Amino acid sequence: QVQLVQSGAEVKNPGSSVKVSCKASGDSFNTYAINWVRQAPGQGPEWLGSIIPLFETPIYAQNFQGRITITADKSTTTAYMELHNLSFEDTALYFCARGGVRGSYSYFDFWGQGTLVTVSS
Amino acid sequence: DIQMTQSPSSLSASFGDRVTITCRASQSIGTWLAWYQQKPGKAPKLLVRMASILESGVPSRFNGFGSETDFTLTIRDLQPDDFATYYCQHYSDDSITFGPGTKVDLK
Numbered sequence: 001q002v003q004l005v006q007s008g009a010e011v012k013n014p015g016s017s018v019k020v021s022c023k024a025s026g027d028s029f030n031t032y033a034i035n036w037v038r039q040a041p042g043q044g045p046e047w048l049g050s051i052i053p054l055f056e057t058p059i060y061a062q063n064f065q066g067r068i069t070i071t072a073d074k075s076t077t078t079a080y081m082e083l084h085n086l087s088f089e090d091t092a093l094y095f096c097a098r099g100g101v102r103g104s105y106s107y108f109d110f111w112g113q114g115t116l117v118t119v120s121s
Numbered sequence: 122d123i124q125m126t127q128s129p130s131s132l133s134a135s136f137g138d139r140v141t142i143t144c145r146a147s148q149s150i151g152t153w154l155a156w157y158q159q160k161p162g163k164a165p166k167l168l169v170r171m172a173s174i175l176e177s178g179v180p181s182r183f184n185g186f187g188s189e190t191d192f193t194l195t196i197r198d199l200q201p202d203d204f205a206t207y208y209c210q211h212y213s214d215d216s217i218t219f220g221p222g223t224k225v226d227l228k
Contacts, residue, residue: 035217044208045165047217061217062122095164105212107155109176111164 002026004034004096004112011118012086019082020115022096030054033099034079035108036070038092045095050104051079059104086119093117123147125211125220133228139197142223144209149189155210156185156194158203159222165208169194196225 007021022034035050049060053072060068069082079096093114099106124147134140144154152172157165167176169185172192184195196203204227209220 044221045210045219047219093162097164100167100170105214105217107167107170107210107212108165109167111166114162114164 002028002098002110004098004110006094006096006112006115009116009118011120014087014119014121016086017082017084018086018090018117019080020094020096020117022079022081022112024077024079024098026110029077030074031102033102033104033106034070034072035097035099035106036068036081037095037097037108039095040089040092043092048081048083048094050099052102052104053077053079083117086117088119091117091119122216123150123211123213123218125209125218127207127209127220127223129223130221131224131226133226134199135228136199136201138199139195140199140225141196142194142207142209142225144187144192144194144220146190146192146211150211150213152188153211153213154185154187154192155212156183157208157210158205159208160205168207199225 003025005023030053033050036048039045051058051070058070072079096112097108098110100109154172156169159165173185206222206224211218
């Protein structure tokens with residue numbers, strides 16, 4: 001059984017960056033994509049990007065290109081998502097989620113508990 | 122980019138009812154579609170993948186159907202645990218997009 005445990009809530013100033021971690025336990029960390037999804041209050045989920053730890057090359061949603069960095073540490077089975085130049089509109093619940101099949105684009109079968117990121121001055 | 126729409130945005134139903142949620146893609150996506158159930162403050166839960174394949178452990182009262190651009194999620198014999206928000210998700214070789222959601226609440 002796969003478990004994804006995320007880091008705690010963050011409060012950030014506009015223009016700063018936030019880094020959220022996602023610690024995976026269970027099987028096959030290296031070969032399934034870890035995805036990042038966010039959900040603003042009252043909105044549907046929005047996919048930010050993903051990484052397959054074995055290949056170490058992230059892919060990013062077009063809307064976040066240049067403002068997001070996704071990495072993975074195979075030694076600690078932990079994935080990270082860093083979002084830069086935060087604005088108030090980035091206030092959301094951020095989830096990591098495992099891809100259900102091998103490959104970069106998939107449905108998501110296991111999810112972290114979510115990390116609330118609040119951007120406030 | 123492929124856009125996903127859902128209808129209705131919300132519906133009210135009673136225990137034991139049958140409800141159907143519709144998801145439409147802006148262009149053909151084959152059967153690359155998943156459905157999720159989400160409760161407030163929690164992560165989405167995968168119900169259906171490949172448009173019609175029920176995830177292990179999901180009750181058989183849930184049914185996914187459709188292909189190309191038009192998809193449905195039907196819940197028959199609505200149970201107390203089914204009152205939630207439901208999202209469709211498209212996944213393909215170059216994009217992942219969620220629908221805006223359908224909230225199912227108690228009439």
